[in-house]
Amino acid sequence: MEDWEHGGFGLYIHWPFCQAKCPYCDFNSHVVAQIDQNAWAEAYLSEIGRVGAETEGRVLRSVFFGGGTPSLMDPAVVDAILTKVRATWPMANDIEITLEANPTSVEAGRFAGYRDAGVNRVSMGIQALNDADLKALGRLHSADEAMRAFEIARDVFDRVSFDLIYARQGQSVADWTAELQRALDLAVDHLSLYQLTIEDGTAFGDRYAAGKLRDLPDDDAAADMYAATQEICEMAGFAGYEVSNHARAGCESIHNKIYWRYGDYAGIGPGAHGRLTLGGQRFATEAPRAPAGWLAQVRKTGNGDLSREALTPDEQFAEFLLMGMRLREGVDITRFPQLTSEKYVNKINGLVEIGMVTCESERLQLTPQGAPVLNAVLRTLLDD
Numbered sequence: 001m002e003d004w005e006h007g008g009f010g011l012y013i014h015w016p017f018c019q020a021k022c023p024y025c026d027f028n029s030h031v032v033a034q035i036d037q038n039a040w041a042e043a044y045l046s047e048i049g050r051v052g053a054e055t056e057g058r059v060l061r062s063v064f065f066g067g068g069t070p071s072l073m074d075p076a077v078v079d080a081i082l083t084k085v086r087a088t089w090p091m092a093n094d095i096e097i098t099l100e101a102n103p104t105s106v107e108a109g110r111f112a113g114y115r116d117a118g119v120n121r122v123s124m125g126i127q128a129l130n131d132a133d134l135k136a137l138g139r140l141h142s143a144d145e146a147m148r149a150f151e152i153a154r155d156v157f158d159r160v161s162f163d164l165i166y167a168r169q170g171q172s173v174a175d176w177t178a179e180l181q182r183a184l185d186l187a188v189d190h191l192s193l194y195q196l197t198i199e200d201g202t203a204f205g206d207r208y209a210a211g212k213l214r215d216l217p218d219d220d221a222a223a224d225m226y227a228a229t230q231e232i233c234e235m236a237g238f239a240g241y242e243v244s245n246h247a248r249a250g251c252e253s254i255h256n257k258i259y260w261r262y263g264d265y266a267g268i269g270p271g272a273h274g275r276l277t278l279g280g281q282r283f284a285t286e287a288p289r290a291p292a293g294w295l296a297q298v299r300k301t302g303n304g305d306l307s308r309e310a311l312t313p314d315e316q317f318a319e320f321l322l323m324g325m326r327l328r329e330g331v332d333i334t335r336f337p338q339l340t341s342e343k344y345v346n347k348i349n350g351l352v353e354i355g356m357v358t359c360e361s362e363r364l365q366l367t368p369q370g371a372p373v374l375n376a377v378l379r380t381l382l383d384d
Contacts, residue, residue, distance in 0.1 A: 002277055002280070003262070003277070003282075003316075003335060004262070004263050004264035004275075004277045004282070005263070006261055006262070006263065006332070006335060007257070007258050007259075007260075007261030007262050007263020007264070008059075008061040008062075008254075008258050008261070008263040008264075009055070009058045009059065009060055009061055009089075009258070009263060009264050009265065010060065010061055010062040010063070010064065010254075010255050010258040010259075010263065010264075010265040010266075011048075011060060011062070011063045011064070011085065011089075011265065011266050011268070012064050012066060012255075012265055012266065012267045012268065012269075012272055012274070013044060013063065013064070013065045013066070013070075013081065013268050013269055013272075014028065014066055014067060014068065014267065014268065014269030014270060014271060014272040014287075015040075015065060015066070015067040015068040015069065015070040015072070015073055015269065016028055016029060016030050016067060016068045016269065016270045016271065016291045017029070017030055017031070017032060017035055017067070017068050017069065017072055017291070018030065018031055018067065018068055018069045018072075018102075019031065019069065019072070019102070019104060019105065019140060020138065020140055021138075021203075022137060022138045022139065023137070023138040023202060023203035023204045023207075024137060024138070024165070024196060024197075024198075024199070024202055024203075024204045025202060026199040026200075026201060026202050027067070027068070028068070028270060028271030028289050029067060029068045029069075030068075030291055032291075035072075037073070037074045037076075037077050038077075039295060040077065040295065041076075041077045041080050041081065043294075043295050043298040043299065043304070044077075044080075044081050044084075044268060044269070045080060045081065045084045046298055046302060046304075047268045047269075047298060047304045048081070048084045048085060048088055048268065049084070049088065050302065050303060050304075051266045051268065051276075052088035052089060054276070054278055055089070055264075055266065055276065055278075056089075057089075057090070058089055058090075058264075059089070059090050059091070059092050060085065060089040060090070060091050060092065060095060061092045061095060061096070061254055061255075061258060061263075062095060062096045062097070062098070062254045062255035062258060063082070063085060063095070063096075063097045063098070063255075064097075064098045064100075064255040065078065065098065065099040065100060065119075066100050067100055068100075069100070069101070069102045069105055070099050070100050070101070071099065071100065071101035071102060071105040071106060071110070071114075072105050075110055075113025075114055075116070075117055076113075078099070078113070078114055078117045078118075078119065079113070079116070079117035079118075082097065082117050082118040082119075086118075094254075095120075095254075096120065096121055096159075096253070096254040096255055097118055097119050097120050097121065098119070098120075098121040098122065098123055098253070098255055099114055099119045099121075099122055099123070100122075100123045100124075100125065101122055101123070101124050101125070101149070101153065102124070102125050102140075102141070103124065103125075103126065103141040103145050103146040103148075103149035103150070104140045104141045104145065104149075106124075106148075106149035106152055106153065107152075108152050108155075108156070111152055111153060111156040111157070112156055114156075115156050115157060119157070120157065120158070120159060121157060121159040121160070121161070122153045122156075122157050122159070122160050122161070123160075123161045123162070123163070123190075123192070124146075124149065124150060124153060124160065124161065124162040124163070125162070125163050126146045126150065126162045126163060126164060127139055127163060127164060127165050128143075128164065128165065128168065128179075129143055129146070129164070129179050129182055129183065130143055130179070131143050133168050133169075133171070134146075136168065136169055137165065137168070138203070147186075150162065150186065154188060158188075159188065159189055159190070159251065160188040160189070160190075161188070161189070161190035161191065161192060161253070162183075162187070162191065162192070163191075163192040163193075163194065164179070164180070164183055164191070164192075164193050164194070165194050165195075165196050166179075166180075166193060166194070166195055166196065166225050166229070167195045167196045167216070167217045167221070167222040167225055168196055168216075168217075169213070169214070169215045169216055170215045171217060171225075172217075172221070173221060173224045173225055173228060176225045176228065176229075177225075177228050177232060180193070180228070180229060180232055180233070181232065184232070184233065184236045184238060187238065189247060189248045189251035190238075190245070190246070190247040190248070190251050190252070190253065191233070191238055191245070191246045191247070192244055192245050192246075193229055193233075193244055193245075193246060194244050195222060195225070195226065195244075196216070198213065198216075223372055226372055227372070229246075230368070230371075233246040237249075239328070240328060241327065241328050241329070242256070242260060242326050242327050242328065243326045243371065243374060257327075259323055260323045260324060260326055260327050261323075261324065261327070262275075262316075262319065262320045262323050262324060262335075263275075264276050264277050264282075266285075267285060267286075267287065268287070268304065269287065269294070269304075270287055270288060270289055270290065270291045270293075270294040270295075271286075271287055271288070271289040271294075272286075272287045273285065273286050273287075274286075275311075275319075281310050281311075282310075282311045282316055283308050283309060283310055283311065284307075284308070284309050284311055285305050285307070285308050286305070286306050286307050287304050287305055287306055288304075288306045316336075317336050317338050318382055320335065320336055321378060321381055321382060322378060322382075325364070325366060325374060325377065325378060325381075326374065328365070328366075329363070329365065330357075330363050330364050330365030330366065331363065331364050331365075332362060332363060333359070333362050333363070333364050334362050339364065344381070347380060347381055348364060348381075350380070351370070351377060351380060351381075355367055355369050355370070356369060356370035356373070356377050357370055357377065
């Protein structure tokens, strides 16, 4: 059994286009006037064929259309991609096929087309449930439009998730808990709840650096919001199975758990990253970020990768911890022998003594006290 099989094998398809660039977003997304959807379909099919030849026979657990705004894709393009996927890999009986959507691009007919193509789960970027905060976040939809889009999604798909951002400008703990309770009343089976982070290179990052992004909650208020989120979701039956993700039992995201369990995944599309174990060696893959550049490269060379680098054992160990410790289930310490060495046993015992982690039955897990300070726990484990 190769190590990646502990997590499984998935496919990520990156659609890089959006209707507008959100000021907090540091994803590889672009606004363009026109998109040649047929050309993009041909490139995706070519890349699926190339990666499929290298990973022949693997059982595919998930497909994830991310972006950008994949709900801007023609349903015929999604259908062509999934037809190629089915012809390339054997698929798990419970395969999860997710498509990200923004409320402004949701139409009942389009969603029915995605469902008919094989999509069985939708993840919606709602982000806030009131118009003032949606405007402040640079979103193009209103709260009413979000609810109408959510109703369409819920009518078409059995599995629907949506995202919210908290610790927004001017938001109090009481504001957030009231909004979260409303979200739980609406939710189908999964919620992604992210604390607003200010990233360099974004419009919010520039405003923050200039002292113009005011009224953000302080660290104590943000910590209180995180704690309230865990408690309220748990009581509603949406356990926090990962730092920012909550689901009903059995409804956790299969695709994201492949990442967090340090499985293998092929990344296809502009800026997409992947992790592939080939010939016993795990590789990190990365594609060019510029959409036109990626498309031209695939057409010219038949290979959409910018780089493919062999990961050293130490790099794999660090990634394993960085991803796996996000999960409530933690990590299996037997997968990487370093964790059973004297050096790491001493580090782990120190974290156990101060209540940050537990280490029982060969699993290293965060405690409720350790989860809010995950980064500090990881620094303790990984710093020499």
